[in-house]
Amino acid sequence: MALWVEKYRPNSFDDVIGQEDSIKKLRAMADKMDVQHMILSGPPGVGKTTSAIVLAKSVFGTTWNQNFIELNASDDRKLSVIQGKVKEFARSRPIDAPFKMILFDEADSLTTEAQQALRRMMEEYSATCRFVFSVNYQNNIIEPLQSRCAILRFQPLSEKDLHKFIDRVGEKEGLNLDAAAKEALSYISKGDLRALANLLQSLASISKTITADLVYKNGGVTDIEKIREGIKSAIEGDYQKSKEIFSKFIESGVNTKELINQIFEIIMSSDNLVDKKLKPYVIEKLAESDYRIVEGATPFIQFQAFLAFLSTLKR
Numbered sequence: 001m002a003l004w005v006e007k008y009r010p011n012s013f014d015d016v017i018g019q020e021d022s023i024k025k026l027r028a029m030a031d032k033m034d035v036q037h038m039i040l041s042g043p044p045g046v047g048k049t050t051s052a053i054v055l056a057k058s059v060f061g062t063t064w065n066q067n068f069i070e071l072n073a074s075d076d077r078k079l080s081v082i083q084g085k086v087k088e089f090a091r092s093r094p095i096d097a098p099f100k101m102i103l104f105d106e107a108d109s110l111t112t113e114a115q116q117a118l119r120r121m122m123e124e125y126s127a128t129c130r131f132v133f134s135v136n137y138q139n140n141i142i143e144p145l146q147s148r149c150a151i152l153r154f155q156p157l158s159e160k161d162l163h164k165f166i167d168r169v170g171e172k173e174g175l176n177l178d179a180a181a182k183e184a185l186s187y188i189s190k191g192d193l194r195a196l197a198n199l200l201q202s203l204a205s206i207s208k209t210i211t212a213d214l215v216y217k218n219g220g221v222t223d224i225e226k227i228r229e230g231i232k233s234a235i236e237g238d239y240q241k242s243k244e245i246f247s248k249f250i251e252s253g254v255n256t257k258e259l260i261n262q263i264f265e266i267i268m269s270s271d272n273l274v275d276k277k278l279k280p281y282v283i284e285k286l287a288e289s290d291y292r293i294v295e296g297a298t299p300f301i302q303f304q305a306f307l308a309f310l311s312t313l314k315r
């Protein structure tokens with residue numbers, strides 16, 4: 001059975017939902033046959049890889065497969081492998097086109113050393129090859145590479161855009177979805193269309209009629225009320241209780257990073273949970289934990305440190 005993520009991957013710029021600014025720039029590049037080195041930056045599942053492939057198809061037409069390669073940076077992390085593949089590809093001449101294109105998917109995980117080497121290769125092969133980096137965090141790319149690239153930012157999809165995708169898939173797959181179900185799907189997928197496509201596919205295997213209830217029961221969404229209670233306990237100085245509440249989540253397999261995201265959303269969207277004056281500090285601390293986790297710190301410890309911070313706020 002085909003994965004819906006692939007089945008519903010856009011084949012042309014027209015099919016890409018949202019991302020108007022970036023798509024406009026990419027279209028212009030395709031029209032002029034003038035592609036720059038680029039960094040496509042943004043959260044997971046919002047169309048970065050898809051747009052790079054669409055650009056290649058649009059620029060190269062039938063020879064896109066010969067003039068474009070996608071290197072998955074997290075698989076091919078070793079410098080020698082990257083160098084070998086890039087050289088082999090970049091050296092040979094483009095086929096019926098002025099240049100070739102290399103996409104470094106998930107380039108966040110490229111080491112500094114590898115990026116330095118790529119920078120030199122970019123210079124060496126700039127006449128025949130365009131380098132495109134897809135990343136979640138632009139700052140994981142070294143400055144000298146950033147300065148050689150046009151930076152295109154991809155956003156989490158808006159609720160309206162998520163609904164568009166749900167309608168597109170729902171119609172093709174013959175699903176029955178009411179407004180509440182769509183709302184639930186958008187809430188859970190948080191602007192990530194890959195997550196949405198996967199969720200829809202797994203729900204559809206249970207039932208063609210998708211209700212909000214089905215979405216919440218199977219969507220792995222954590223108990224918002226319980227999270228609120230955990231935050232509240234911490235803020236009231238009851239570190240022990242908040243620790244118990246959150247430990248249960250973590251033991252039950254909820255990802256710490258996901259938990260931090262949810263806490264962020266809950267704090268941002270509620271007026272009376274955290275004192276207005278304290279909110280900026282809490283958000284800053286949360287962002288710090290989030291960043292540290294991305295950088296490789298132990299999520300559990302970061303999370304406990306955040307709770308400890310919350311519980312000292314009142315003093």
Ligand SMILES: Nc1ncnc2c1ncn2[C@@H]1O[C@H](COP(=O)(O)OP(=O)(O)OP(=O)(O)O)[C@@H](O)[C@H]1O
Pocket residue numbers: 004005006007008009010015016017018019042043044045046047048049050051106134135136165193194197
């Ligand atoms: N803007 C979009 N319009 C339509 N479908 C999309 C869009 N973004 C993502 N999708 C759907 O989600 C799938 C994954 O998208 P894609 O691989 O482009 O994500 P990505 O931004 O590269 O994410 P990652 O950072 O995880 O690599 C696509 O195959 C498609 O089904």
Ligand SMILES: [Mg+2]
Pocket residue numbers: 048049050105106134
């Ligand atoms: Mg990608």
